[in-house]
Amino acid sequence: MMDEDDRPVERETTVIHTGGGGGGGAIAAILVVLVIAVLAFLYFSGYLQQAADKTDINVNVAAPKIDLPDIKIETPPAAQQQQPADTNKQ
Numbered sequence: 001m002m003d004e005d006d007r008p009v010e011r012e013t014t015v016i017h018t019g020g021g022g023g024g025g026a027i028a029a030i031l032v033v034l035v036i037a038v039l040a041f042l043y044f045s046g047y048l049q050q051a052a053d054k055t056d057i058n059v060n061v062a063a064p065k066i067d068l069p070d071i072k073i074e075t076p077p078a079a080q081q082q083q084p085a086d087t088n089k090q
Contacts, residue, residue: 042048
């Protein structure tokens with residue numbers, strides 16, 4: 001009679017670790033560095049700080065005149081609530 005430990009191995013799990021973690025993190029880091037470099041170039045070259053050549057722009061806009069009627073709302077006084085009977089008295 002065969003014991004459980006004496007049976008022949010039907011399947012064996014093999015784990016292969018190559019040590020490589022992929023390149024996703026490196027690609028993301030390179031992209032972040034490139035974006036920061038482009039923004040720094042634009043900022044320090046003055047491209048992002050340019051003002052308009054002509055700065056005497058008139059933006060005054062006349063607001064329309066609106067007349068609203070007076071509204072009077074009458075509300076009835078609040079009804080007083082009756083106090084519940086004190087049922088805890090002995």
